[in-house]
Each structure stands twice: as structure tokens, then as C-alpha cells.
Amino acid sequence: xxxxxxxxxxxxxxxxxxxxxxxxxxxxxxxxxxxxxxxxxxxxxxxxxxxxxxxxxxxxxxxxxxxxxxxxxxxxxxxxxxxxxxxxxxxxxxxxxxxxxxxxxxxxxxxxxxxxxxxxxxxxxxxxxxxxxxxxxxxxx
Numbered sequence: 534x535x536x537x538x539x540x541x542x543x544x545x546x547x548x549x550x551x552x553x554x555x556x557x558x559x560x561x562x563x564x565x566x567x568x569x570x571x572x573x574x575x576x577x578x579x580x581x582x583x584x585x586x587x588x589x590x591x592x593x594x595x596x597x598x599x600x601x602x603x604x605x606x607x608x609x610x611x612x613x614x615x616x617x618x619x620x621x622x623x624x625x626x627x628x629x630x631x632x633x634x635x636x637x638x639x640x641x642x643x644x645x646x647x648x649x650x651x652x653x654x655x656x657x658x659x660x661x662x663x664x665x666x667x668x669x670x671x672x673x674x
Contacts, residue, residue: 544616590665
């Protein structure tokens with residue numbers, strides 16, 4: 534994964550369940566964002582800005598852009614690793630993801646998601662990262 538500009542990166546393991554898959558035992562393409570969410574949640578928890586803290590801060594961070602490159606299928610029960618890298622944070626959050634087979638290390642998927650801060654009271658999008666998130670990221674900069 535190209536994470537040379539990442540300020541944070543981490544990996545989580547997962548295993549697709551039956552409900553993730555199509556009748557051929559392959560993860561249905563529409564379920565891939567669920568695996569990205571596992572990595573994103575772990576990243577936000579690492580900086581102490583999980584969904585509860587986010588809500589308390591008064592900001593939501595909706596997805597405004599997402600892209601996926603399906604290199605190889607993920608199959609039912611396959612052990613996978615989701616590597617997440619935070620690559621942008623000043624005006625928006627951008628996460629890069631790489632999903633690999635845990636045993637062979639073969640790349641299965643590359644993806645990214647982009648999020649913007651929205652003031653939950655006014656529902657206005659912010660053009661800069663709010664001070665609360667900047668504070669959470671300071672130890673990693």
C-alpha cells in the first residue's frame with residue numbers, strides 16, 4: 534500500500550461471514566465497505582475519536598467519496614487483514630485501505646474513503662478539520 538504520507542496506519546483482521554457472500558461463496562461487492570468500516574473504526578478508536586466521542590464533539594464525518602479496486606475475490610471464511618492508513622486530515626479525512634489474504638499476503642482489494650466534518654447542529658459542512666480532531670491527532674504528527 535502506498536502509505537508514505539500516512540500519519541497513522543494500523544491493521545485489523547477479519548473473516549467474511551455467510552451473510553457477506555453471494556451464492557458462489559464470494560463476498561458480494563456491496564459488502565466491501567463493511568470491511569473498510571472495520572479499519573476506519575479501529576483507526577478512530579486509536580486516536581480516541583470513536584463514534585461516541587465524535588457525537589459528543591458535535592461533529593459527524595459522513596463519507597463523501599469512496600473508491601474500490603477489486604483485485605481478487607474475498608471468499609467465505611477467508612482470513613483477511615485490513616490495513617488502514619490516514620493520509621489526509623487538515624481539510625478532510627482520507628483513509629487508504631488495502632485488504633490482503635492473511636496467510637499468503639496476496640492483495641485482494643485497494644480502496645479509499647473521504648469524509649468531511651459536518652456541524653451536527655447547523656448541518657453545515659466545514660472546510661477545515663475542527664479543533665477537537667486536530668487535538669486528537671497531535672500525538673501522531
